[in-house]
Amino acid sequence: MTLQIKEIDLAVDDLTSEAWLEVHHAANRHVWGGAAERTSIAEIVDVAERRHEVRRSFVVTEEGADGPVAAAQTIRRTRDNVGTAGLWLSVQPDHQRRGIGSSLLVHCEQVLRDDGCDRIHEHSGAPVENGDAATGFAHVNDYRQTLLDLRQDLALPVDEAALTALDPRPDPAAYVIETSVDGLPEAWLEDRALLARRMSTDAPSGDIDLDEEDWDAERVRLLWNTPSPIWGIESVARHVPTGRLVAFTDIVVRPGQPDLAVQSDTLVLREHRGRALGLAVKIANLRALQRERPDVTTVRTWNADTNTHMVAINERMGFVVTGWTREWAKDL
Ligand SMILES: CC(C)(COP(=O)(O)OP(=O)(O)OC[C@H]1O[C@@H](n2cnc3c(N)ncnc32)[C@H](O)[C@@H]1OP(=O)(O)O)[C@@H](O)C(=O)NCCC(=O)NCCS
The missing domain is CATH 3.40.630.30 (Gcn5-related N-acetyltransferase (GNAT))
Known part of the structure; x- marks a missing residue:
């Protein structure tokens, strides 16, 4: 040939x-x-x-x-x-x-x-846990698996009664939840940069060392506040006593598949964990997504299979496993 x-x-x-x-x-x-x-x-x-x-x-x-x-x-x-x-x-x-x-x-x-x-780090996915082509191809080409992610899908709409039942409703004297549609308020950007920085090291990355990402307000602005065909929605938790943003979650909808919403990052700062803020921001974001984009029929998310806490939160919201994603690395 x-x-x-x-x-x-x-x-x-x-x-x-x-x-x-x-x-x-x-x-x-x-x-x-x-x-x-x-x-x-x-x-x-x-x-x-x-x-x-x-x-x-x-x-x-x-x-x-x-x-x-x-x-x-x-x-x-x-x-x-x-x-x-x-x-x-x-x-x-x-x-x-x-x-x-x-x-x-x-x-x-x-x-x-x-x-x-000097290194490739990529992923492949399949609707089966084992035996897919990409896994065979990666192994034979000397890629090592660094992480296994579960792909979970949520069919929309989720009815308001179910959302209310799940919503942890944090104490409003301690935390308030705010949502922004397709772009972030300028006043969020400094805090969002810190959250993005933490996101780059706190989410399980598996068997690979990656450097902390260098986020500042300008980088957040470039990603979220410059004109783009990709639509996004974000909810944050603000810590009332300090006024700082301490948790965030975002969802994007891409023009190639406008009925699919992709759950992007979710993070609660370490010192504010254990107060159901992850669930609170996710519920708020889902409510807002359903209001803003009634054309979306599925929300999709990926999490390390070891991230049992996040996977369990998703299951409580109604997500079901629809695939397996493997992350691979190879030194060049
Ligand atoms: C993975 C993919 C790129 C392989 O392309 P390909 O041209 O078929 O690969 P090759 O013919 O070079 O295969 C090389 C070896 O990989 C392994 N392999 C490839 N396909 C396989 C399969 N379906 N099952 C098991 N092993 C497989 C085999 O060891 C194969 O050697 P062999 O045919 O002599 O047994 C192709 O299946 C594909 O496009 N998949 C969807 C996209 C994707 O997952 N891309 C990878 C992540 S970016």
Whole structure:
């Protein structure tokens, strides 16, 4: 077989970009069937700058094949953990098990080495706990598993009586819950930077050392308050005696799949744990999501299987396990 690997610019080349994305979508459908996630070129291009990432995209063609046979993107971080790259790689279902994935992987690993990275840290997911293609592929290519996440889905709407029954309603003299839709108030940004910094080290990362992320108000502003096709909603807990934000949770809705809300980060500062603030902000955010985006039918979240507390909170809210996500690492 004659394979050709070509770098493409997603922001410029529309037709090739859509064909590249369709490879990822087809591979995803092959794994997940009707439950496969979808994304869009607009959001892929949009996130890179706001997350301080440099992304390079590659397409693989083969003589005689109808369209590209594989697609990949390398993801290099420029603000922190700069040596640790991400990688997104898919092979057209009709062309799997022919060594194409392995060839493209070797190519991307070399690209990342040349770009100064010394490690890849990425994830793969499947609706089964064991025996999926990506797990076999990762093992045979010397990736080690660093974490197992459970994927949990919540069908919407959840009725108000169920939310009220679950809502821990913190003492209003101690904590108040506030919500912001599609952007954060300027007055939150300093506190949110501290919460994001803690988030980068407090959530279980498994068997890998990652540096604390360097968050300040400007970085929060760039991620949450610059125009973007991605819609977000956030709820926070404010500690009344000090006026500081001590917990947050956010949900995003992407244009590629507007009926799916993705639960992003949730954190309660260590010194304020044990007061059900995690549940309180999540319930507030869910209520607000249902009010603002009645078109959303599912909320999806991922948590380390060892994060039993968070998984149990989600189960109480009605989330059910719909998949398993493995995180992988390899030193280059
Ligand atoms: C994982 C994936 C990229 C593999 O692509 P591929 O071109 O089929 O991979 P290769 O042909 O190079 O396979 C190399 C080896 O990986 C392992 N492997 C690949 N698919 C496997 C499967 N379905 N079950 C078990 N092992 C598998 C095998 O050891 C295989 O060698 P063999 O065929 O000689 O037995 C492809 O299945 C895919 O696109 N999956 C969906 C997207 C994804 O999960 N990407 C990875 C995370 S970013």
